[in-house]
Amino acid sequence: MKLIIAILFALFFSGTASSQECSISLTGHVEDADTKDKLPGAVVILKETGMQLVTDNKGDFIFKNLCIGEYNLLVSHISCESVVRKIVVSKDLHIDIMMPHARNTLGEVIVEAQKGITNTGFKKELSGKDLEETKGLSLAEALSKINGVTMLQTGSTISKPVIHGLHSSRILTINNGVRQEGQQWGNEHAPEIDPFIADKLIVIKGVDELKYGSDAIAGVILVEPKPLRSTPGYSAEFNTVYFTNNRQYVQSVVWEQQLKNLPAFRYRIQGTFKKGANAATPGYRLNNTGSEEKNFSITAGWKKEKFNTELFYSQFATKLGIFIGSHIGNLTDLQNAIASSRPDEVFLGETTYKIRRPSQEVTHHLVKSKTTLYKGEHKFNVLLAGQFNHRKEFDVVRNSSNTRPQLDLSIYTLSEDISWEHPKRNNFNGVVGLSMMQQDNTYGGRYFIPNYFAYTFGGYFIEKWNKHNWELQAGIRFDNKSINTTRLKFNSDTINYDFNFSTLASSFNAIYKATEKWKLNLNLSLASRAPYVNELLSDGIHHGTATFEKGDITLKPEKSVNISAGINYQNTLKTFHFDLLLYSNSIRDFIYQQPRPENPVLTIAGAFPLIEYQQTDALLSGFDASASVKPLSNFEWESKLSVLYAKNTSINDWLILMPANRLSNEISYSFKEAKKFSDSYVAVEFLHVMRQNNIPDERNGKQDYKVPPGAYHLLNFNASSAVSFGKTKITIGIGIRNLLNTTYRDYLNSMRYFTDEMGRNISIRVKVPFNYVYHYL
Amino acid sequence: MKMKKIALSVLMAGLLITSCKKDKPEEPNEEEVITTMRLTFVPVGAGATVTYQFDDPDGPGGVAPTQDEIVLAPSTTYNVTLQLLNKTETPVEDITLEVLGEKEAHRFYYEPTAGSNITVSGLDNDGNGVPLGVTSVWTTAAAATGKVKVTLRHYAGIPPNKAIGDLVNSAKSSTDIEVDFNSKIQ
Numbered sequence: 001m002k003l004i005i006a007i008l009f010a011l012f013f014s015g016t017a018s019s020q021e022c023s024i025s026l027t028g029h030v031e032d033a034d035t036k037d038k039l040p041g042a043v044v045i046l047k048e049t050g051m052q053l054v055t056d057n058k059g060d061f062i063f064k065n066l067c068i069g070e071y072n073l074l075v076s077h078i079s080c081e082s083v084v085r086k087i088v089v090s091k092d093l094h095i096d097i098m099m100p101h102a103r104n105t106l107g108e109v110i111v112e113a114q115k116g117i118t119n120t121g122f123k124k125e126l127s128g129k130d131l132e133e134t135k136g137l138s139l140a141e142a143l144s145k146i147n148g149v150t151m152l153q154t155g156s157t158i159s160k161p162v163i164h165g166l167h168s169s170r171i172l173t174i175n176n177g178v179r180q181e182g183q184q185w186g187n188e189h190a191p192e193i194d195p196f197i198a199d200k201l202i203v204i205k206g207v208d209e210l211k212y213g214s215d216a217i218a219g220v221i222l223v224e225p226k227p228l229r230s231t232p233g234y235s236a237e238f239n240t241v242y243f244t245n246n247r248q249y250v251q252s253v254v255w256e257q258q259l260k261n262l263p264a265f266r267y268r269i270q271g272t273f274k275k276g277a278n279a280a281t282p283g284y285r286l287n288n289t290g291s292e293e294k295n296f297s298i299t300a301g302w303k304k305e306k307f308n309t310e311l312f313y314s315q316f317a318t319k320l321g322i323f324i325g326s327h328i329g330n331l332t333d334l335q336n337a338i339a340s341s342r343p344d345e346v347f348l349g350e351t352t353y354k355i356r357r358p359s360q361e362v363t364h365h366l367v368k369s370k371t372t373l374y375k376g377e378h379k380f381n382v383l384l385a386g387q388f389n390h391r392k393e394f395d396v397v398r399n400s401s402n403t404r405p406q407l408d409l410s411i412y413t414l415s416e417d418i419s420w421e422h423p424k425r426n427n428f429n430g431v432v433g434l435s436m437m438q439q440d441n442t443y444g445g446r447y448f449i450p451n452y453f454a455y456t457f458g459g460y461f462i463e464k465w466n467k468h469n470w471e472l473q474a475g476i477r478f479d480n481k482s483i484n485t486t487r488l489k490f491n492s493d494t495i496n497y498d499f500n501f502s503t504l505a506s507s508f509n510a511i512y513k514a515t516e517k518w519k520l521n522l523n524l525s526l527a528s529r530a531p532y533v534n535e536l537l538s539d540g541i542h543h544g545t546a547t548f549e550k551g552d553i554t555l556k557p558e559k560s561v562n563i564s565a566g567i568n569y570q571n572t573l574k575t576f577h578f579d580l581l582l583y584s585n586s587i588r589d590f591i592y593q594q595p596r597p598e599n600p601v602l603t604i605a606g607a608f609p610l611i612e613y614q615q616t617d618a619l620l621s622g623f624d625a626s627a628s629v630k631p632l633s634n635f636e637w638e639s640k641l642s643v644l645y646a647k648n649t650s651i652n653d654w655l656i657l658m659p660a661n662r663l664s665n666e667i668s669y670s671f672k673e674a675k676k677f678s679d680s681y682v683a684v685e686f687l688h689v690m691r692q693n694n695i696p697d698e699r700n701g702k703q704d705y706k707v708p709p710g711a712y713h714l715l716n717f718n719a720s721s722a723v724s725f726g727k728t729k730i731t732i733g734i735g736i737r738n739l740l741n742t743t744y745r746d747y748l749n750s751m752r753y754f755t756d757e758m759g760r761n762i763s764i765r766v767k768v769p770f771n772y773v774y775h776y777l
Numbered sequence: 778m779k780m781k782k783i784a785l786s787v788l789m790a791g792l793l794i795t796s797c798k799k800d801k802p803e804e805p806n807e808e809e810v811i812t813t814m815r816l817t818f819v820p821v822g823a824g825a826t827v828t829y830q831f832d833d834p835d836g837p838g839g840v841a842p843t844q845d846e847i848v849l850a851p852s853t854t855y856n857v858t859l860q861l862l863n864k865t866e867t868p869v870e871d872i873t874l875e876v877l878g879e880k881e882a883h884r885f886y887y888e889p890t891a892g893s894n895i896t897v898s899g900l901d902n903d904g905n906g907v908p909l910g911v912t913s914v915w916t917t918a919a920a921a922t923g924k925v926k927v928t929l930r931h932y933a934g935i936p937p938n939k940a941i942g943d944l945v946n947s948a949k950s951s952t953d954i955e956v957d958f959n960s961k962i963q
Contacts, residue, residue, distance in 0.1 A: 324933070325948075327933075327951070328951070329931070329951035329952030329953060330952040330955055332946070332952065332955065333946075333951050333952050336946050336948075337948075343948075344948030344949075345948075346934060346938075346948050346949050347948070356935075357933070395809065396931070396933040396951065397809055398809060398872075398875055398876070398879070398882075398883070398931055398953060399875050399878070399879060400879060400882065400935075406809060446809070489835070539838050539839075540837065540838060541837055548837070548838065550838070601837065601838060602841060602842055603833065603837040603838075603842070604811050604812070604813075604814060604831060604833055604837075604842070604954050604955075604956060605837075605952055605953060605954055605955055606952065606955035606956075608837075
């Protein structure tokens with residue numbers, strides 16, 4: 001969370017503009033003076049002209065067609081004290097504005113925990129316009145707009161984020177400050193988070209990941225909601241999205257208020273409803289690919305000078321259909337299904353919203369309380385969270401009157417995090433924290449993972465130092481996790497295994513701002529992840545892949561050494577920008593699934609190929625590069641390239657199921673502000689995804705049922721405009737995914753064995769905000 | 778004092794964390810398990826009744842299943858009844874009843890290899906006159922060895938649309954059981 005403070009509009013009057021040459025443009029960039037973070041959403045007012053605009057997601061703004069003269073520029077941002085700058089304009093001008101933190105304005109101390117130390121090593125963020133374009137999509141689909149993040153999918157309804165080739169338990173997802181705990185180990189278990197909660201989606205790699213665990217081998221995803229209201233009043237926002245391909249409609253409403261007579265109390269209520277019918281590929285419509293989602297959250301905050309507390313509750317409930325032609329009885333069926341280039345007609349053509357078996361129903365509840373106390377310049381945080389995740393998977397069953405799930409997993413998680421942030425001294429600031437987590441998992445129905453209790457105790461220490469052009473950060477964390485498992489056998493016997501793992505992590509980060517234009521960043525992170533229960537003890541048939549998965553109780557924690565180096569360049573006019581991130585993640589005892597074709601498991605349904613969890617050494621290296629150019633002030637061209645090489649170094653072979661390299665080019669055109677229309681733009685994206693040729697060699701046994709699909713190119717389109725109706729500014733957007741209705745398959749979608757990807761999908765979104773500020777007389 | 782408050786809240790949180798007790802795990806109701814397929818051969822005329830089975834009492838995985846060889850007398854006709862069991866339940870569950878309850882959505886196929894000298898015919902029908910195959914008639918010829926594959930196909934569609942001409946690999950149905958027995962006529 002960020003700083004919050006009431007914005008005071010101090011108004012200054014001065015100067016008169018003389019009009020001779022009125023074609024000057026004034027560009028500017030707004031940053032947080034302390035954290036050097038770009039500040040999107042800052043309000044910039046040119047007093048004399050009455051012109052007002054909001055900084056974009058890079059913290060930039062531009063005023064055009066100004067006359068020569070003297071102006072007062074007023075800049076305000078929710079996290080900062082307002083700034084007034086007197087400027088003399090005689091030719092095109094660029095100014096940088098450093099916004100000071102509004103620590104003590106209005107005699108109120110900032111409360112919400114501002115992450116203590118805001119700088120992070122490597123940080124990629126999705127907010128503002130880019131986030132807006134993803135409204136109605138899943139969390140992973142939204143995140144995949146970030147360079148270096150891809151998706152692991154099961155059809156069109158289930159998607160999980162992949163960072164630099166790694167996913168599931170190697171990524172920590174932090175939902176509103178709480179480490180999300182569900183059954184995140186499964187490839188077809190999507191994160192149980194409503195993206196409408198988020199104001200920002202952030203991916204970080206660096207010392208700050210130590211606050212959440214020692215196991216962030218791939219990185220951390222932060223789902224950050226907007227801070228609660230900071231001015232007495234109320235506001236509401238309605239979001240509606242409709243997608244043509246699967247006739248999916250999305251409704252999201254948020255209402256928030258800060259009371260007039262009790263400004264310390266603020267609250268927000270938010271809800272989302274989503275429902276989609278069967279999705280269509282360019283050639284056919286897939287039966288049973290509908291989805292439904294009902295989410296709800298409520299936040300209440302109490303803020304005083306030295307004390308701040310927040311209570312949050314959220315509920316996520318989803319029901320997902322799985323393409324019926326992919327549910328496989330045995331290996332023969334699977335081979336038959338894979339061999340045909342098009343699914344059988346019996347699985348195609350229905351246009352219904354109805355969801356039948358096979359399907360998933362998942363609910364996730366989160367209750368969180370966060371309290372911050374200030375003692376002088378010391379700051380103490382106590383975060384308590386309870387989570388309940390219930391996952392039910394419904395297979396195709398023999399008995400049609402059976403309404404029960406075949407896989408039924410419930411996991412309760414209680415966690416506590418306590419931290420102390422010491423005052424800034426000699427350019428040092430830092431945080432020490434302790435965390436505890438306990439989990440209780442139970443299963444019903446078919447065995448896949450056992451019942452277990454898990455206890456994790458951890459502690460961390462992070463220090464950050466910055467002076468002049470340098471920022472140095474270092475941190476260390478230790479965790480101990482014990483797991484007591486119980487599996488019930490049919491004859492009432494139990495099989496018990498107990499495990500205990502200690503994991504150590506540390507991180508060092510150096511940032512050097514060579515000049516205003518150049519920034520260099522180097523990070524070294526050691527992370528270590530204890531094996532998950534599924535890796536240790538899974539034992540059963542996986543229907544999606546017709547394999548028999550078997551865990552290994554002798555697995556050790558995997559340890560990674562990640563080195564990242566970043567170079568950042570931006571010219572003074574902000575018309576050119578270049579960003580390069582090189583990474584190398586060397587993982588010892590990398591846990592993966594090894595097919596054992598020579599050793600099939602015989603069952604009454606035939607022989608299933610065996611897949612065993614085992615460990616090897618792996619090296620994942622690659623780079624993410626992006627560049628943007630603004631040849632004209634209205635035009636922007638942005639290019640993103642993401643390349644990954646993932647090797648199993650023990651046997652000098654490639655790792656399976658790694659995202660293919662991709663290149664995206666986007667050209668956007670922003671329209672001039674017109675009377676009723678503002679923030680108008682159109683953008684076209686060309687996405688080129690290469691074929692994954694780096695796959696494991698068959699000499700180590702048969703690893704896959706089908707060779708990776710070919711390269712594909714997609715054309716996507718986006719347009720948006722804010723239309724003023726009186727005081728209300730309604731934003732209307734249109735998005736077209738796969739404009740040319742291209743037929744393709746993606747290597748990281750398990751449905752690639754059976755079906756093509758979704759065809760053209762046009763979405764129309766409307767956002768209606770209301771805001772009312774109480775007036776004091 | 779603020780410090781006391783901090784200490785208090787930390788303590789309370791600690792209590793919350795540790796006050797969760799360990800409770801006894803409940804018996805999971807594992808479903809859809811078929812552990813055993815039993816074929817009972819009653820010879821027409823003289824001869825003893827014989828029973829052969831595929832048996833995996835702990836379900837998929839764990840201890841490997843056992844599978845009998847089907848040994849039949851030459852030039853004999855057998856009335857064969859198939860039975861499915863779930864031995865992971867106590868008492869043992871008869872899954873055949875479930876299949877008979879939804880005849881229109883199930884179908885057994887019997888495929889003797891060429892040269893096994895076995896022919897399978899006379900399958901019982903469902904309510905629509907489409908073969909079901911819980912009972913069948915096996916006829917043997919001269920001494921030979923071979924294989925007989927027994928497959929249970931399940932029609933998940935609503936309605937199932939099961940038809941006489943459906944092949945064993947019809948896309949309308951999926952496999953619940955597939956067992957390849959060795960056969961010997963002696």
